[in-house]
Structure formats: structure tokens, C-alpha cells
Amino acid sequence: VIIYRLHQETDEVNSSVRTSIKGVTYTNNRVWDPAEYAIPIQASLINSFFVMTNIIKTENQREQRCPEYPFAKAICSSDNSCEKGRADIHSHGIQTGKCVSYNGTVKTCEVKAWCPVESMENPPKPAVLSSSEDFTVLIKNNIQFPKFNYTVLNIPPNLNTSCTYNKVTSPLCPIFRLGYILQEAKENFSEMAVKGGIIAIEINWDCNLDSWFYDCSPKYSFRRLDDKKISPGFHFRHARYYKLQQWAEERTLFKVFGIRFDVLVFGRGRKFNVIELIKNIGSMISYFGLVGAAIDIGIRVRNFASCSKSPLYKIYNQKKYETVLDPLQVMYVSYVDDPHVTLIKKPLKTSLQYAQGSIVESHPVKACDADSYSTSESEENHDNEEPGRVQTSKFNVERDYEAYHMVQPFRQDASSPGCQEWCCCGECQPTQKYHEQLCCRRKKGQCITTSIWFQQLVLSSQTLKKALLYKDPFLDLTDSNVNNRLRHLAYKKYVHWRFGSFDLEDRAVVPSCCRWRIRNTYPKAVNHYSGFEME
Template identity: 50%
Template sequence: MAQFISNPLWAVSLLWVCIIQGSAVAWGGAQGHHLKPFPLCLFSVVLIADRRYQKKDSVISSVHTKVKGISQTEARIWDTVEYTLPIQGINSFFVLTNIIKTENQVQGLCPETGKCVNYNTTIKTCEVAAWCPVESIKKAPEPAILRSAENFTVLIKNNIHFPKFNYTKRNISPDFNISCTYNKNTAPHCPIFRLGDILRASGENFSEVAVQGGIVGIEINWDCNLDKWLHRCEPKYGFRRLDDKKTNEALYPGNNFRFAKYYKQAGGKEERTLIKAYGIRFDILVFGTAGRFDFFELLVYIGSALSYFGLAQFVVDFLITSYSCRCFKYNPVKEYYIKKKCEMVPGPRWTLLYVTFVDEPHIFMIDKFLRTSLQKVKGEVIHRNTGDFMRAAKLQLQHPDEVVSLLGDSEEVHPLQSQGGPASSSSSSSCERPAWCSCGKCRPAKGYWEQLCCRRKNGACITTSDLFEHLVLSRPMLKFVLLYKEPLLDLNGEACNRKFRHCAYKQYIHWRFGEEDLEERALIPNCCRWKIRDAFPSENGEYAGFVKKA
């Protein structure tokens, strides 16, 4: 445990994760929901895996190579001086694998191309001033002359430097074993490489590439962690072919160039041997970065993560609504903020219903599966919002005194609200009255959602009110409302009762619920529904009833 705490990286990471997760738990408890841990885990993984807490620097390097090996062919013995030619580029070395020789060349007029002259008495030819004889046009020998060069080895010395951290290192360790040979598994840090192994690691066959030559890259990657508690700075080697090896796509496939060796004949005339050299050029590519812990880099990453994941708003909300700290005491402002920010909005579920009773002042929202009569279910109270129903009612009346006498006192249903005791004697017989009915006007119903009375306690039914008669059942009122919406509506047809009946349903809902947005989920009491059906009966005696909305 002490070793874990002494590691600043793990300590900082653990502290940060604990702060975020603790805040998430507190916030989830206060708001009644839980935050998903995936963004927090992703943040922690990126912080550690990508070392975002470190300051970075790019590598500066120098490379030096030495090739060793001897090859014997049919004609001669080849040593390092002969097959290793001068460097053709930065951080590169070239190994000769195949040649075409044109020997004993001297300057003169060659019978090849140019001026047409007599070659002899019967043949004419073109001649040109050049080194004669000119180079013969022929393919590279197969197999390659120096195909055994795959057994040659190369020692690569690589020194690196990271200027920001003033850090220098090389790929040869003090306890370097000069007899080792690089192997990815058994000797991954050995700087001595066999040429055949390099080609094999790049997916090529040395004997095939040796015929026309090629270019192979040796990659040295320095990915260094310079933190004291996790120090690591060792090279990783990789190999790949860089040139285009396809003959049909490359204009000049392979890798070759020409050079000459000059001599003086006995008479002082200059002579040379032209050599077309094929070989493999090895380019050493060094790249890498080093990192070291930096507190400001950590702060910058935390700030960007807060912004990216939207945690800034989360932290502010937590500070505003927190009750865990002494400095954040309860006050009405915080309570109001929580209610406004986390107000619950019920979704479109068929279990959502709205009901109202004549002896209750509020609307009730039912959002649960019914396991008994709807009359017995207690819902959440919703305050009633009055609509413009009274205006539409007043437009229908022609005389002001009628308005005063009928609607001037909109509290006419108040006696119905306060009236208790047994139901009206004019109700249906007790054998037909359901157990859940309180007004004596309801009829038996099978569905739980249809077992709803107009009142909670026993008393007079709302259908006995004059307002119900004039606002819901009045044919002139219903006709006015229908024509107000559709002036050319035909109300004399066979299906006129259906139009009046559905309009009466809506009239009742607007009267008792006061909000049009509750219309599709507002339930009409059983007694009111049958009162409307009796006033505007169906032609075939069938009714669809309330349809549950999905």
C-alpha cells in the first residue's frame, strides 16, 4: 500500500476518479437517477494509457553502421570493401548483391550508333565517340552473384537526445554482448542484425530481392517514459520494404547504379571497367517521443475532459444542490432549482389516465397498472387550469339575463360537492348499482378503467346538475360548437347523433378538466357517459367506449 501511495501517477488518478464518482453518487441520489460510469472510465483509461499527464518531446538522433561478412563466388572472394559502397543518403548503407561488368573500355569511335560509316567492304554501321565497347544490354544475372550476402551482419549505433529534458541515450548498453544477433523474442535489444533476417521480417526473400535490388527500411522507435517511478526508454525495431517491387507498375524496378574503375595501359592510354551494381539499400528511420510528468499538462487535460464530457455543468449543478458540505446549507432557492431542473414529465404510456370528481377540487393523474376499480386508485394531484369554455357557452346565449341566471354563478355544482349521505332515490335499483358507484347512476362495467363514478363519496350525481344539462346535453349548445368549428357541417343526416354524442364527450372534458391537452387521456365517469349515450343513442345500440392510448 505504501508503494502504491508513493506513486504520484496512481495517487492522482485514484484521487480524480474518487472525486468524480463520489460526485456522481451524490448527484444521482439527489436527483433520483444514476450516471453511467462509461465516460468516467474512458477518461481514466485515456489519462493513464496515453499518458496525458506528461509533457512530450520529439527525438533527435544520429546513426552509424558497420557491415561485416565475406562471400566467395566462382570467380573471386568478396570482402567488406568491395560490396559495401559509399553512403548514398542520410542514415543509409548499401550492400552489393549483383553486377554486370563491361571490361577493358577505352575512349574511341564505337560501332554502335551515330555517324554511318563502312564497317568493312560489305557492311556499314553507325559509330559514336564513347567508351568502347559500349555497355551490353542484358538482364541481371539469376541467381544473384552475391546471394550469400544474406549472412552478412550490420551493427547499428544509434544515439538519441531529447532536448526538453536534456536526456541522452544510445541503443548499445554497457553490458553489450558482441556475439549476439537480433531476435524479436530472444534478443529484442541486440543492435547486430543479420541481413537475411531483416528481409524475412519485412516479408521478403533475400535471394529474390538480391537479383535486381531494393530498398528496405529499418525502423527504430523510441517511446520513452522518463518518470522515475515508471522509467522506460528502450528501442523497438521494425522492418519493411520501401520501394515498389512490381515490375509491371514500376518504371525501373529494383535498385541499381553504375560506377567505374580506371587503369593506365602500358602505353599510357586510359582504360576502365564499367560496373552496373545491383544491391539493397537499407534506410534507418528513427522516430519517437519522450514524456515526463507535468502538473500543468494534467490540469489542461482535466479541463478539456470536463468540457468534452459536459462535466462542467455537472460540477456546477452538484455545488449548487449539494447538502453534504456544511457551507452548502438548505435553502428554498436550491429546492426550487431542483424541482425546476428535474421536473418529471410522464411518457406516452397507456397506463397514463386523468380523472376528476365533483367532490374533489383537483385533477388526479393515474400512472400505474390497474389491479382494481379505477374508483379506488389514488393518483397524483394536478392543479386544474381553467380554459375558455365559459366564453363559448356565453356566445350561445342571446340575452344577458340568461347569462346571469344560468352561468352567472358558476358554483352551481357546489351543493353537489358538499352533499353527502345516501344516493338519490331516483337512481337505478340497488341490484343494478355497482359496489364502486357513489352517485347511484352508474351501470356495471367489466374493465377496471370504466369503473369510475363522478364522485368519491356518496351523494347526488353530477348529471342532475343544470350545468350538465345546458353545457353537455343541450342540443343548441352542441350544434353551436360543431358549427363554430365547421360552418358547413351537415347535422341533419342519419349519423348526426354520433356527432352530437362525441361533441358532448368533449364538452364534458373541457368543462371538468379545463385543458385540451388532456383530452385523449381524460376519463369520463360511467354515469356521465351513459347519460350522454341515452341523450344521443347509437343507431345500432353499440358503443366503442374508451380506447386506451399507447
């Protein structure tokens, strides 16, 4: 925020520029001062000034007839080659229709023009005013930031008028030596003075207007604007007119070459603003969302390139996406001989024991002591004495198959004579309801209710009572309703033990053998249980 100044509001600079050129030289038997080489016509260009460096002069021109300068379309051999009234784009006047001698070897079409016509020769080399590189220019630059009502001038209050700009020793001096300007623009003044050119003087105002970090001073830079390879240079023509005797008019034509300096002012003012700070911080925070999108794209591209789903991609998908199902339309079952929790969708067309489902997730069993089990006054769906709450949560069920082994070895002949077809442990009770036809096992073996861990973790009266008192230290355990509390808590503990999470308790189905073992241990006064509610 501080580095990029996002705590400040900004305003663009408004500016005006004035220039004053100084310097005198003597060349070609003539004194050249600013009135001679600083051509006023160029002052019409906004924030620009022009310094003449070279000149081609055609003197004593009068409006009359004379031979055209010999260029391709002006050269002739007879009058038939010249068309009366014709004016070529390169000609100096209007053809009269006559072919006349230009010199002893060349004939050209006669024209009515200012004669003698201008020569098309190259400019003098070296330049007439090559010494103008020692001239100086004072640049006065006033700027304003309207939004902040702030105005400043590039001239320091204690300006030494004898100074000249140097980016190291005098970076704030507004007086510039022309040769130094071209040097900083990486140009040779003597070469450029022959045909002229265009140089930019850039003034950059980057102002911090906060009083505690105030900084507002110009920074100057220089560069060439015209192309050095394609039609380089800068020139124009102007004339000085005279009245002779008999009111005849005569003129001197100047083809002037020189350097045009364009002063380009730009910049920005900044000042602290609370609203701007809040707005930019909010924008920055929104960009953090792009980080997640970039990571997501990177993982997907890598997985696509590998042509097979990597373990990282599978874990990423499991953590990122949550399958939302109607909790009333699903049930969860867990078997002692199966390391997975299985999701079964309704409606059931056969016994729950045989219903096909999908694996939720493989996980290690969560172990905790009795005091860590929270209790609730809400009734379990297994008894339906009070409707339990319905939750939609992200299923994070973890179990470890090896922890399922009991202290006592399983008996393969555990089935009793009255065993149901769907029961594999021999301890289940008969029922006609498909959703209650569930055993603790998938294959024949010993019932989980005979395990010492079932006794200690699920049925132990001491453990259950500790858990009840942990939540309510003043609970009356001699109450006639205590069996209901113990039974409901036993259901919860079984779910937490076998399913690994309380998140599934509302839709987890307790096997028939376990359910009846809990009911027989903590029975109701009236032997009537409604069982697991489907809706």
C-alpha cells in the same frame, strides 16, 4: 487516462545513425571485403547504407568510336539510317552518321563513346555475392528528447559483441545479420540479391521517462520498400579509371545491383505533467455531451422510421422540453369531474368556466398527510393581502381521475334557485369578474365542498393548525391574525390536493364555491377580499 497516457506530455525524437558493415567472401576468383561491396557513394544518403550483391562488369573501356549496342533505334541498314550528332536516350554515345557491323548478323549506328559499350544483358543468376546474407551490420543510434533534455543510445552498457539480433532471444542487440533482416521482412535473400531492392530497418522508441515506470528501449522491425511487381530492384553504375602509357585513359565500368538499407527512426517520449492531465480530463468530460446528442438522434430517427409517435418519444419529449410562459399571462384550473389540469391564457373574453385551454398533463393524485404540507408567510393571490411570489417552473402535475369520487354520492339536482349560469354545483357566489367565474365542476353535480375529503384535507382546523405548528412550533394560535394564516394555508392545501403540486399555487385559480367556503370558515375581521389578481 492511464491506458492512453493522457497524464503525460510528449516530445518527438531527434536521432542520428551510424553503421558499420562486416563480412568477407571469396567468389569469381576474388576476395570481397567491405571496401569492395559497401559502395561509399551510397553513404551520401542520410541514415542509409548499401551492400552490393550482383555486378555486370565492362572492362578496358576507352573513349573512341565503336558500334552501338543493338537496340531498336540503333539498328541500321545503311548510313542514311544514322544521323550524325544524334544521341538517343538509350544510346551510349553520339552517333557519327555511319552504319557499321556490330557482329556477323547485325549492323548498328557507329557512336563516339566509351568502347566497347556496355552490354544490356540481364544480371547474373545466381547473384555474384549471394553469400553476403551472412554479413553483419552494427547500427549505432543516438536519440534525444529535447523537451526533457534526455539522451540515450541503442547499445546496451554490457553489450556482448558476439551477439546478433533476434527478436526473441536478443531483441536489444544492435548487430544484425543481413539474411535475418530479409527473413523478418518476409523476403528471400537469394532472389532479391539478383536485382537488388530497398529494405527499411525501423527503430521505434516509445519511451516512458517517469522514474516510477521507466521504459526506454528500441524496438526493431523490417519491411521492403520497393515494389516487387512494378520495376523491382535497385542498381546504379560507377567506374574506375586508369592512366595508361602515353597518358591514355582507360576505365572499368561496373553496373552494381544490391540492397539499400534505409534506417528509419521514429518515436515519442512521455513524462508526467499536471497541466496535461487536467487539460485531458477536461476534454474527456466534454465528450459526455455527445452521448446525450447520440441518444437524442437515435430516438428521433426511430420515431421517424415508425411513421407515428411512439409512447417513448412522447414521454421523452415531455421530460426534455420545458415550455416557458410568462406566469402572469396564464392561469390553471382543475375540475373535480375532469382528470386534467387545464392551462388558460389571458386575456379572457368570457367566463373562466367556459374559456378554452390546453391540457397540462394527466397524472395520479399526490396523497400526503397534513404534516407534510409546508406553510409560508406569503399571502395568496386569492386574497392578495401580500403579493405571492411568481415562479416559472417545470409543470409536473399528476392526478388520478378515480380518486376524485367523493364518499357521498353526487346529487344531480344540486343547483340552488340563485345559481349562476356558469355554476354547475349550485354553491358559487355571483361576480362580474370573468376570472372569478369558475366552478369546481364542468357538468352538473354535487359540489366538492360537501365532500368529507374537503372537510378533512382543506377545512379541518386541527389539520391546518398542525401544519402551522410543524413549521413554527412556537406560533401563537390565539393571535387575532390566526384566521388569515389558516385561510391562506387552506388555499395552499386545496391547490396541492386538486392540482397535485405546490409549483402551480401562484397561478392556480380556486373555484368560487371553494374559495367562499374557505372564507366563510376563516373570515377576515373586515369582510373585504380582493380575490385573484390578474396582473
